[in-house]
Amino acid sequence: GVATGIQKKITKETKKAWAFFTLATKTQNYSINLFPEAYEECGHVESEGRLLLDEGRHLLVEAELVFRQDRGEWGVNAYRLSALEKRVPGLVKRVLFVLHPVAAAEDFLQKLSARLMAEPSGPTALQIGFRQADERVLQADIAGSLGANMTPEFFKEFSQHPACAGTVVETVPQPERERKWGGKRKNP
Numbered sequence: 001g002v003a004t005g006i007q008k009k010i011t012k013e014t015k016k017a018w019a020f021f022t023l024a025t026k027t028q029n030y031s032i033n034l035f036p037e038a039y040e041e042c043g044h045v046e047s048e049g050r051l052l053l054d055e056g057r058h059l060l061v062e063a064e065l066v067f068r069q070d071r072g073e074w075g076v077n078a079y080r081l082s083a084l085e086k087r088v089p090g091l092v093k094r095v096l097f098v099l100h101p102v103a104a105a106e107d108f109l110q111k112l113s114a115r116l117m118a119e120p121s122g123p124t125a126l127q128i129g130f131r132q133a134d135e136r137v138l139q140a141d142i143a144g145s146l147g148a149n150m151t152p153e154f155f156k157e158f159s160q161h162p163a164c165a166g167t168v169v170e171t172v173p174q175p176e177r178e179r180k181w182g183g184k185r186k187n188p
Helices: 036-042 084-091 104-118 152-159
Strands: 002-010 017-024 029-034 059-068 073-083 092-099 125-131 137-141 164-171
Touching (some): 029 036, 059 084, 073 084, 084 092, 092 104, 092 137, 104 152
Parallel strands (some): 092 125
Antiparallel strands (some): 017 029, 092 164, 125 137
């Protein structure tokens, strides 16, 4: 999502910096807390000449969903921030592009082929599917040697092509995170 409404604070007791901000996605806004330990690790790190936690920055936020008993509400506590454009290629395992069986599908396939041949192979496996009149999708794998570097630009170019009826994205499973106070918790 996009970081907006960033407010930096100082804790009363330890005088350490922390922040909260809104992460705006296509469908919803999330209020995110970035407490001192996480803020020290990533709240002020520069990426491409900009602060990582900066207004309008596209971020991947790794966080825990927590219930606050005292307030009777849910909250989101971030433990890691990353520049979205740097993390996406390694997170997307497979993408299925579902195409309408129309003339524009040939243009889609030619553009995809040219892009895959022009760039080094990446970690994302690709599949092509054709939507049938009865809503079934006939799909085929693209050769593994033609994997993609699935950047946001790559995904946008092909998912917004007129022949594309939709996509199915499979991500790499994320490891469990070791909790400071013991035990493991799966990432939400």
